[in-house]
Amino acid sequence: MRLAGAEPVSLWHGDRDLSGVDAAILPGGFSYGDYLRCGAIARFSPVMSELVPAARAGLPVLGICNGFQILCEAHLLPGALTRNAGLRFVTRDVRLRVENAQTAWTRAYRAGQQIVVPLKSGEGAYAAAPDTLADLEASGQVVIRYASGNPNGSAASIAGVCNAEGNVVGLMPHPEHAVDGLTGPSADGLGFFASVLAGVLA
Amino acid sequence: MSSPDTVARAADTPDQPQPFAELGLTEAEYATITRTLGRRPTAAELALYSVMWSEHCSYKSSKVYLKQFADKAPPSSALLAGIGHNAGVVDVGQGYAVTFKIESHNHPSYVEPHQGAATGVGGIVRDILAMGARPVAVMDALRFGSAAASDTARVLPGVVSGISFYGNCLGLPNIGGECDFDPCYAGNPLVNALCVGVMRHDELQVAEGRGPGNQVILFGSTTGPDGVGGASVLASAAFGAVDGESAKRPSVQVGDPFTEKLLVECCLELYAAGLVVGIQDLGAAGVACATTELAAAGTGGMRVRLDAVPLRDASLGPPEILMSESQERMMAVVEPDRVAEFLGVCAKWDVRAAVIGEVTDTGRLVMTWHGETVVDIPPSSAAEGPVYRRPAERGADQDALAADDPAALPRPADGAGLRADLLALIGSPGLADKSWVTDQYDRYVRGDTVLAMPEDGGLVRLDEATGLGIALATDGNGRYCRLDPYLGTQLALSEAYRNVAVTGARPLAVTNCLNFGSPEDPAVMWQFAEAVRGLADGCAALGVPVTGGNVSFYNQTGTTPIHPTPVIGVLGVHDDVRQRLGIGFGREPGPGAARAPGSTAAAGIVLLGRTRAEFGGSAWAHVRHGHLGGRPPEPDLDAERRLAGLLAAAAEAGVLSAAHDLSDGGLAVALAESCLRGQTGCVVTVPGDPFTSLFSESAGRAIVAVRPGAEAAFDRLRAAHDVPGVRLGTVGGDSLVFAGLFTIGLDELAAVHTRTLPALFG
Numbered sequence A: 001m002r003l004a005g006a007e008p009v010s011l012w013h014g015d016r017d018l019s020g021v022d023a024a025i026l027p028g029g030f031s032y033g034d035y036l037r038c039g040a041i042a043r044f045s046p047v048m049s050e051l052v053p054a055a056r057a058g059l060p061v062l063g064i065c066n067g068f069q070i071l072c073e074a075h076l077l078p079g080a081l082t083r084n085a086g087l088r089f090v091t092r093d094v095r096l097r098v099e100n101a102q103t104a105w106t107r108a109y110r111a112g113q114q115i116v117v118p119l120k121s122g123e124g125a126y127a128a129a130p131d132t133l134a135d136l137e138a139s140g141q142v143v144i145r146y147a148s149g150n151p152n153g154s155a156a157s158i159a160g161v162c163n164a165e166g167n168v169v170g171l172m173p174h175p176e177h178a179v180d181g182l183t184g185p186s187a188d189g190l191g192f193f194a195s196v197l198a199g200v201l202a
Numbered sequence B: 001m002s003s004p005d006t007v008a009r010a011a012d013t014p015d016q017p018q019p020f021a022e023l024g025l026t027e028a029e030y031a032t033i034t035r036t037l038g039r040r041p042t043a044a045e046l047a048l049y050s051v052m053w054s055e056h057c058s059y060k061s062s063k064v065y066l067k068q069f070a071d072k073a074p075p076s077s078a079l080l081a082g083i084g085h086n087a088g089v090v091d092v093g094q095g096y097a098v099t100f101k102i103e104s105h106n107h108p109s110y111v112e113p114h115q116g117a118a119t120g121v122g123g124i125v126r127d128i129l130a131m132g133a134r135p136v137a138v139m140d141a142l143r144f145g146s147a148a149a150s151d152t153a154r155v156l157p158g159v160v161s162g163i164s165f166y167g168n169c170l171g172l173p174n175i176g177g178e179c180d181f182d183p184c185y186a187g188n189p190l191v192n193a194l195c196v197g198v199m200r201h202d203e204l205q206v207a208e209g210r211g212p213g214n215q216v217i218l219f220g221s222t223t224g225p226d227g228v229g230g231a232s233v234l235a236s237a238a239f240g241a242v243d244g245e246s247a248k249r250p251s252v253q254v255g256d257p258f259t260e261k262l263l264v265e266c267c268l269e270l271y272a273a274g275l276v277v278g279i280q281d282l283g284a285a286g287v288a289c290a291t292t293e294l295a296a297a298g299t300g301g302m303r304v305r306l307d308a309v310p311l312r313d314a315s316l317g318p319p320e321i322l323m324s325e326s327q328e329r330m331m332a333v334v335e336p337d338r339v340a341e342f343l344g345v346c347a348k349w350d351v352r353a354a355v356i357g358e359v360t361d362t363g364r365l366v367m368t369w370h371g372e373t374v375v376d377i378p379p380s381s382a383a384e385g386p387v388y389r390r391p392a393e394r395g396a397d398q399d400a401l402a403a404d405d406p407a408a409l410p411r412p413a414d415g416a417g418l419r420a421d422l423l424a425l426i427g428s429p430g431l432a433d434k435s436w437v438t439d440q441y442d443r444y445v446r447g448d449t450v451l452a453m454p455e456d457g458g459l460v461r462l463d464e465a466t467g468l469g470i471a472l473a474t475d476g477n478g479r480y481c482r483l484d485p486y487l488g489t490q491l492a493l494s495e496a497y498r499n500v501a502v503t504g505a506r507p508l509a510v511t512n513c514l515n516f517g518s519p520e521d522p523a524v525m526w527q528f529a530e531a532v533r534g535l536a537d538g539c540a541a542l543g544v545p546v547t548g549g550n551v552s553f554y555n556q557t558g559t560t561p562i563h564p565t566p567v568i569g570v571l572g573v574h575d576d577v578r579q580r581l582g583i584g585f586g587r588e589p590g591p592g593a594a595r596a597p598g599s600t601a602a603a604g605i606v607l608l609g610r611t612r613a614e615f616g617g618s619a620w621a622h623v624r625h626g627h628l629g630g631r632p633p634e635p636d637l638d639a640e641r642r643l644a645g646l647l648a649a650a651a652e653a654g655v656l657s658a659a660h661d662l663s664d665g666g667l668a669v670a671l672a673e674s675c676l677r678g679q680t681g682c683v684v685t686v687p688g689d690p691f692t693s694l695f696s697e698s699a700g701r702a703i704v705a706v707r708p709g710a711e712a713a714f715d716r717l718r719a720a721h722d723v724p725g726v727r728l729g730t731v732g733g734d735s736l737v738f739a740g741l742f743t744i745g746l747d748e749l750a751a752v753h754t755r756t757l758p759a760l761f762g
Helices: A048-056 A066-073 A130-138 A190-201 B007-012 B027-037 B043-052 B063-071 B106-111 B113-130 B150-170 B231-236 B257-272 B286-297 B318-323 B336-348 B379-384 B398-403 B415-427 B478-483 B485-501 B522-542 B619-625 B637-653 B666-678 B690-695 B711-720 B746-754 B756-761
Strands: A024-026 A061-064 A080-082 A090-098 A114-121 A125-127 A142-146 A158-162 A168-171 B079-081 B088-093 B096-104 B134-144 B174-181 B190-200 B215-220 B278-281 B301-305 B329-334 B353-360 B365-369 B372-377 B449-451 B458-461 B469-475 B506-515 B546-552 B565-574 B604-608 B656-661 B682-684 B702-706 B725-731 B735-738 B742-745
Touching: A024 A048, A024 A066, A048 A061, A061 A066, A066 A080, A066 A168, A125 A158, A130 A158, A142 A168, B007 B372, B027 B043, B027 B372, B043 B286, B043 B318, B043 B372, B043 B379, B063 B522, B063 B546, B088 B506, B088 B546, B088 B565, B096 B113, B096 B469, B096 B506, B096 B546, B096 B565, B106 B113, B106 B150, B106 B190, B113 B134, B113 B150, B113 B190, B113 B257, B113 B278, B113 B329, B134 B150, B134 B257, B134 B458, B134 B469, B134 B565, B150 B174, B150 B257, B150 B756, B174 B458, B174 B469, B190 B469, B190 B506, B190 B565, B215 B257, B215 B286, B215 B336, B257 B329, B257 B336, B278 B286, B286 B301, B286 B318, B286 B329, B286 B365, B286 B379, B318 B365, B318 B372, B329 B336, B336 B353, B372 B379, B398 B478, B415 B619, B415 B666, B415 B690, B415 B742, B415 B746, B469 B485, B478 B485, B478 B565, B485 B506, B485 B522, B485 B565, B485 B637, B485 B656, B506 B522, B506 B637, B522 B546, B522 B565, B522 B637, B604 B711, B619 B666, B637 B656, B637 B702, B637 B711, B656 B666, B666 B682, B666 B690, B666 B702, B666 B735, B666 B746, B702 B711, B735 B746, B742 B746, B746 B756
Parallel strands: A024 A061, A061 A168, B134 B174, B301 B365, B506 B546, B682 B735
Antiparallel strands: A080 A125, A090 A114, A090 A142, A142 A158, A158 A168, B079 B088, B088 B096, B096 B190, B134 B190, B215 B329, B215 B353, B278 B329, B301 B353, B365 B372, B449 B458, B458 B469, B469 B565, B506 B565, B604 B702, B604 B725, B656 B702, B682 B725, B735 B742
16 A cells, blocks of 8 residues: 555454544454454454444445355355365466456456456355356356366355445455566556555545 | 473482483483483483484484584575574565574474475474574475375375465465485475565564573463374373373374464564563473573573463373474463563464563473472583594495496487486476466565566565565485485585576575485494585575574385485575566566566577586486486586576576576476467577587586676676677577477477376376
8 A cells, every 4th residue: 555655554363443544454464363254353342343334335345265155155246256266375476367357346447357366265265156156156256266277166256246336345365465567577466556546536 | 281290300319210211312321311311211201301312302313413403504694593493584675684404304204294394394493483483485495205106196196285285375475396206206396495584683582581480481272182192102101191092192283374474473563572582482391492492592491380381282291282282382481570561462473472481590390280389400411411423334236326427328319318317307207397386376576576486496576665685595415415425415515505506696605415225224424424514615605604404304115215305495586576587488478377578689598517427326327227326516606606696696687588407307398498488489509519509517507698788788797707608599489499409399298297297286
């Protein structure tokens, strides 16, 4: 967010307080060690009692990796993330296609644009009921798709989805690891952060 | 629970037999304990001495040799803390200090590969944390039995998943290491974990229990029976435990990386608030080791209430509590009026903490169990331990090995034969693509990884504004060391030093993990003595001090030891990581596989260093002939130093677009790796005898790609650093072309390189 020009503020899981932020990111990590279903405990964190209503009221929220899993567990996003096909953790630079460039977090991209961003997860296979998948496709809620191969067995190669309003987005790959060519494969991921900043400032 | 074996009872029952032999103590060692105490030890004291005087904790067979690292240490202004601390600390400039160390977890990883390897990562991370540093990266040097052996299919996937499970959850990038195979490691895999941490100079912490009245706090996980191998011996002997109550427990430690993550953040907040007088991590020998070492290094005395230790198994008694190797625990010494604040920080991070004792000036380590004294010893007697100079004698087979010269092996006669040999080498398990392993590790987390495997060295940015960074590499070569442990160890040091240098960093300091067979075998002891002497001499010649290390003995099955395998880690400093060099031709360097294309103009390829016909212990002899004999290549430490100076200067000047060290498999393998990494071919003409040019493993060499237009500037630098070089050809195309000899398309090269590990491990 800092590289995109915004001021990052850390929120503590135990506080029922969003500190007046204009947008929230649930980053990756291993909340409670992922010893249970990923995100299943973190969704009950006190801060979530503030975040969920704020998200339903339109606050831009991005969940990355474990953050995506938490958003699914909190029912802010449809579907679930399951063990990778192959059952091993996968770190790989993946090519993604931006399917929906109208969400709060993808406006800086063009629909159909391809970007390269690292994926690194053990439970990244997106799954949902067949009719949910059909609804997501029909309503444009599939935001990001794996564009060269399916690295983890995700349904319909889905890498990221959004809610019906487009303010809540979750994805398994890590755009924050693609913000410059020095520490990542590209600067392609900056668009997520530039998108939300432009929206907040508009 | 029946009453414990108290000091009073020990004094009253001097003749009660003690299971010292079952706990690994010799009769002479037991006699020393009895003499020190003036009575027989209690069960708890016996437990404490047995773990403190184990080879693992006391270095009793290696100490007499390891002192050379200090005695021969080159003058270095970079060293802030050296050997004897949990890990050495190096000044890397701009107010930053770096601490790094490598440690073995070999035996647990054979018994239970996943948890053994996982807890190996956890243990070394706590070592770094105890110095006051934030851990920022890990690496793993792994060695397994024959790749095709069925047991390797059990051990390797378990070890890799354990490292992945623990390191990824902890949020530490895994930036490099090694993965090699040799039948000598069947039954004795080597799992060596390295961690590096960063702090400001004034944040250095000490492992000292100073200040009478200061409180001793145990925090982190609760204490359970994990890792208590010897305590079941105590339980089954006449020492109080009811039959079967505490016996027959699994002795494997189980890792909890989430608790470790909380412990890391908790400790860093405690340090920042100035709440810690002294701190020690709990590893092997758990509470016994932490209390003993803190007391011995501090004011000298400590009172400990063992019944105050939070337990996860209420049936544990004093000996088991002392020996437990439960993971994710730390011990701190805290001023009495800061205890409440300390416990408040622990509560914030959901870390359990308990005051279990206090520092005294009595010179005695006294432990009670529900009011009764069960330990009363001078702590230095346990901390210092015995010292042995075991018999060491050059093995009877060394002469025959040396005489078995690889010059007699049949060599490829033509281009087609050379081509087949290169493909065999890059597809062999030791040299094949390791993505199957490394894709299971998170190399990106923390966002500061600049280079990671399969680059020669890992490179991490420390300061975003200035570009200051650190480079790390580990290397070992059991085949070279088997032929000549002195030279082989210097070759491992040279390679790690060179691998740091090719990133453009300046090598600064050395850590080591010395993996050997039984010290009770004079031939092994000779290997060890030679290896240590080689490393100490090598470090002196290169001007890089040893800051710490670890010894792992007893890596053998029956009477057959592993190849002597010192694994050497070298740390370097990079003044500006934006000037880093990667191994790939034709692409910008980066941490991942996908990277921006480089300049389209063809860079010139230059081979640096001197090539001689050196095939003893080579990958070619190993892969093509299963041969191990002759002399290893001759190290040239002065040449290594000049080469490193040239590479640092060239990186800073921006005249190179790639640099790659030459090691296993020689020039041919290095060129193939640079082509594959950059997805760009090259056309080269090799000088002299093609076979020697392609596959010799002479030390002190590297290939570089010189940016178009910068040839003259590079030649001037090369002359100034007195490094010989020969221009081989240019980068470009989609094939690896050895003019007049053979051509391999990149697609074929990649297919052969990448298919080996997936075919073996799924």
